[in-house]
Amino acid sequence: MDFKLSDSQEAIRDAVTRICKTFKDDYWLQLDRKGGFPIDFFKAMAADGWLGVCIPEEYGGSGLGITEAAIMMRAVAESGGGMAAASSIHVNVFGLHPVVTFANAEQKRRMLPPVAKGEVRSCFAVTEPNVGLNTTQLKTRAVRQGDAYRVNGHKVWISTAQVAEKIMILARTTPLDEVRKPTEGLSLFYTDMDRKAIDIHEIDKMGRKAIDSNELFITDWDIPARDLIGEEGRGFHYILHGMNAERVLLAAEAVGLGSLALARGATYAKDRNVFNRPIGQNQAIQHPLARNWMELQAAWLMTMQAAWQYDTGQDAGAGANAAKYLAAEAGYSACETAIMTHGGYGYAKEFHVERYLREILVPRIAPISPQLILCYIAERVLGLPKSY
Ligand SMILES: Cc1cc2nc3c(=O)[nH]c(=O)nc-3n(C[C@H](O)[C@H](O)[C@H](O)COP(=O)(O)OP(=O)(O)OC[C@H]3O[C@@H](n4cnc5c(N)ncnc54)[C@H](O)[C@@H]3O)c2cc1C
Known part of the structure; x- marks a missing residue:
């Protein structure tokens, strides 16, 4: 068993991070205040071909798997862009899955290349x-x-x-x-x-x-x-087909945003001095951060396992649902800890972490709620009676 990213997967992560890093915290803060689609970010990702990561090469994409897309989406969220950045490209990256899988040849030729190139949203x-x-x-x-x-x-x-x-x-x-x-x-x-x-x-x-x-x-x-x-009449089945992959991507985005919050919390804990020492020297500050790290690591392993199951044609239902649940909960906890570590400044917009907490609720709620995931695991994995 090999848990290491391959060289090409590391290259994807690093290249995406490089683009994202050109969009600084203030870019996302301004958009959070005023609204407006992050068109410059969207164009930058399109220009380097990242929007077509899951679209077959013959239609202008890279034809890579959900594993690579998850690595990329984690990097996007973790770079500082959070869910605003991830959601701006999410549908281009995977939303066209029903077209890739079930559309006829004429439709694929007509519909996929503009999405891969970022010509349409x-x-x-x-x-x-x-x-x-x-x-x-x-x-x-x-x-x-x-x-x-x-x-x-x-x-x-x-x-x-x-x-x-x-x-x-x-x-x-x-x-x-x-x-x-x-x-x-x-x-x-x-x-x-x-x-x-x-x-x-x-x-x-x-x-x-x-x-x-x-x-x-x-x-x-x-x-x-x-x-x-x-x-x-088959639309529901087509949507279901891509659902597990979408959950893997949402899980990756939640791990990314949670890891971003954790990094900010840990940095602040080292820098902020109260009672003549860094607040991070207190176990009451250290322990929640350490727990968040472990929870995010575990959620990421589950995410990568579910991505591997999906890409290798295995049943990814339980894994993808579990990954989405664990990642969203771990991400939420990390965002909350980041605020508490910052104390009063955690509540100020210029420290960014309050924005992360508001954004992490999106992958917690959508596209399926934590309650319904628990219902699914109880029924499909544990064999308990269907409750909904
Ligand atoms: C920011 C955001 C963006 C979104 N973007 C999109 C989008 O682009 N396209 C799109 O189609 N949708 C989108 N959604 C919708 C999202 O997928 C739904 O909100 C989500 O699926 C939950 O559905 P609902 O809000 O109708 O909740 P409901 O179905 O009304 O559920 C409300 C609550 O009751 C619980 N509940 C319901 N039934 C049961 C049961 N039997 N057992 C236990 N608990 C139960 C649920 O878990 C939930 O907590 C978005 C939502 C948000 C918040």
Whole structure:
């Protein structure tokens, strides 16, 4: 068993870190205050080809695995950019997985190269206000009318919808009472964001202000039938297929942000003198930081194991869910410790750690809550009765 990163994986981490380091703490602080998409950062990552890391080479990407993407996303978050940086490129890096796996050749040629080059930004629209985590109950309807699907419905929390040129959307094409199982009858589309038919309202939220989150009101939107991915009615299965990989990436981002917070906490503990000695000389300050290091290390090992399982075609369900859970909890704890280590200054924006705490809640909540992961492990690993 070899736990060391390969030379090429180390090279990926170092190259990504070099780009990210040109975007200083104040860049992210300003965006956190004022909002606005980090377009310079997005362009810099696109220019060096990082957005296409998981897209096959024949469509302009690098054709690498989730392991490499996770190493990259950890480096992005850990560099200082946190979830704002990671979320600005997250959908480009992995969101097009259903197209890579299930689209026809014409669609792949049309859809993938612009994403790999960073010529378009895409958003991903699944969540609905009255449905929550019970995705099979989605109410947004798509009805076939000639060469198009007419879509009506309501989505919520859709990140980057203010700036995205493209949208991947899940909608019901066959009513629930006409399907054998609720997982059937949902269809997936990747298409142009038609702002005439979609009314987009930004949600005023707690953190990650640079990455807008939105409510979408969709009225009589005609999506060309050629933008349907795969077979009509199989959309839920296509989304499920990429879910484990997405959890691995979120886990990597949470470990990155947690490690960033830990580094800041440890540095401050060495530098800050109270009672004529560094505060880091006190065990009450040392121990939480040491515990955070261990928790983050363990979460990273689980993340890398799940990535390896995914890339080698093994069942990554339990590993990816466990990684996402452990990484988000470890990251949250590290961000909280960083604030407490800073004392009063931890509450000041110019020390950055309060921003990290607000951002780490995103991978804790989304795309699946910690409670539902515990339900999954209880049912699928421990064989307990399904509870939801
Ligand atoms: C910043 C941010 C960005 C997001 N970006 C996107 C995006 O780009 N695209 C997108 O589609 N979605 C996005 N989301 C939505 C996100 O995926 C959902 O918020 C998340 O899946 C939880 O769904 P919900 O908010 O409807 O919670 P609910 O389903 O309403 O759940 C509320 C709480 O109840 C708990 N709960 C519910 N049922 C059970 C049960 N049976 N047992 C135990 N506990 C239960 C949940 O765990 C949770 O804690 C984003 C969310 C946030 C906060």
